[in-house]
Amino acid sequence: MRVMPEADPPLAENTRNLNTKFIPIFASFAFFVVSFLNNLNSYNSRATMKVPLLDLKAQYAQLRGEIRAVMDEVCEQQQFILGPRVQAFEAHVAAYCGVPHAVGLSSGTDALMAALMALDVKAGDAVITTPFTFFAVLGAIVRLGAFPLLADIDPVTFNLSPESVRALLRHPRERLKKYVAKAKVLLPVHLFGQCADMAPLLDLARQYNLSVIEDAAQAIGTEYPAPSGAAKAGSLGAIGCFSFFPSKNLGGFGDGGMAITRDDSLAAALRTLRVHGSVTKYRHELLGGNFRLDELQAAVLDVKLRHLESWHAERRTHADFYDRAFQGTQVRTPRAVYAGKNLRNYHTYNQYVVRLPERVRVYTALRASDIGCEIYYPAPMHLQPCLSHLGYRAGDFPESEQATREVLALPVYPELTENMQQAVVAEVLKALSAK
Numbered sequence: 001m002r003v004m005p006e007a008d009p010p011l012a013e014n015t016r017n018l019n020t021k022f023i024p025i026f027a028s029f030a031f032f033v034v035s036f037l038n039n040l041n042s043y044n045s046r047a048t049m050k051v052p053l054l055d056l057k058a059q060y061a062q063l064r065g066e067i068r069a070v071m072d073e074v075c076e077q078q079q080f081i082l083g084p085r086v087q088a089f090e091a092h093v094a095a096y097c098g099v100p101h102a103v104g105l106s107s108g109t110d111a112l113m114a115a116l117m118a119l120d121v122k123a124g125d126a127v128i129t130t131p132f133t134f135f136a137v138l139g140a141i142v143r144l145g146a147f148p149l150l151a152d153i154d155p156v157t158f159n160l161s162p163e164s165v166r167a168l169l170r171h172p173r174e175r176l177k178k179y180v181a182k183a184k185v186l187l188p189v190h191l192f193g194q195c196a197d198m199a200p201l202l203d204l205a206r207q208y209n210l211s212v213i214e215d216a217a218q219a220i221g222t223e224y225p226a227p228s229g230a231a232k233a234g235s236l237g238a239i240g241c242f243s244f245f246p247s248k249n250l251g252g253f254g255d256g257g258m259a260i261t262r263d264d265s266l267a268a269a270l271r272t273l274r275v276h277g278s279v280t281k282y283r284h285e286l287l288g289g290n291f292r293l294d295e296l297q298a299a300v301l302d303v304k305l306r307h308l309e310s311w312h313a314e315r316r317t318h319a320d321f322y323d324r325a326f327q328g329t330q331v332r333t334p335r336a337v338y339a340g341k342n343l344r345n346y347h348t349y350n351q352y353v354v355r356l357p358e359r360v361r362v363y364t365a366l367r368a369s370d371i372g373c374e375i376y377y378p379a380p381m382h383l384q385p386c387l388s389h390l391g392y393r394a395g396d397f398p399e400s401e402q403a404t405r406e407v408l409a410l411p412v413y414p415e416l417t418e419n420m421q422q423a424v425v426a427e428v429l430k431a432l433s434a435k
């Protein structure tokens, strides 16, 4: 049978075909309009984008290959405790900080504990420090049976104020006199990524025969304008302590810490203390602990160390953006007091912390809009329930207490984009202007 060629369909049918073809196009257009209106609606009630306080996945995405390769090597070697990776990482941190010794430890808390033990702080001694910090500092001092002699902060930097320390040492309140006489260590904390004012603190330490432990948990790589030039946080006192908690500028895949020192005998003591005080196997010279850093952490951290300087720079760029964006508003931006002093890392912004007149309102609004923010710290150490036996009272450290009422940390991690920062600024200002 011969197959006839198909005749052209009549015009009406042609048009019907055309209509059928257009139905999906119209449907997609309608869908687009509806979702656009929906988005517009949610724009009014929520921020336009989610901005986490920290996005570790963004960092990992850039380093996945490098990190997996070294982790694989550790898995193949099956040596997990204090091996070649820890040694290499220690050598790299020591060189980075310009000191001869770095000792890998299990956390920043254990670094503080080991540092205090290495300086023979024990029951009956006193340690001078700040009430506006993370609990680890006070926890380590009190666990050793020592008394934390607190001095207030400088309201500009949030760091231990040399004037307050001087006043404490020269004119202690009656109740504290006996502890001042027992003061053995001065322990400033380089909070949020900016150094405490070390020159006058070191002077006081010399004058009163105190050893200095720097808590540089939040400030690895930060510089201080020492008379001899830029000095890295942790390298100025007898021992400097770092934390590699994941949220730090140099963060591990779990807990980790380190202590650095210029002193050979302190370095030896730290190495001994981290293995239960034993120099030779099963012979214990000191009462130490298990304060060891493991190979997997060291391997990851050593990869990240190579990127640390560029992350610091990005954090600073973000801080500059906020500084400019909040200029002339009610937001009091952090002051980088060593900027312009010929330092690269005058501040490394582990946290970008502003002061706000109505913090609760801003905090609630940001959280409701999926913008990450956090309060570091909501209560000073002298008012912590487990430290009430120390005898401190509300009102003892007005600057620290005021800071706990006003501070708010905003996202400042390196991978943050300008759009994200704009969203943060817009939301903060909107919350402040809302009646």
Ligand SMILES: Cc1ncc(COP(=O)(O)O)c(C=O)c1O
Binding pocket: 107, 108, 109, 110, 133, 134, 136, 137, 189, 215, 217, 218, 242, 243, 244, 245, 255, 256, 257
């Ligand atoms: C100032 C300060 N000191 C000490 C620590 C304790 O470090 P880690 O959490 O590694 O024990 C931290 C960490 O959060 C800290 O911020």
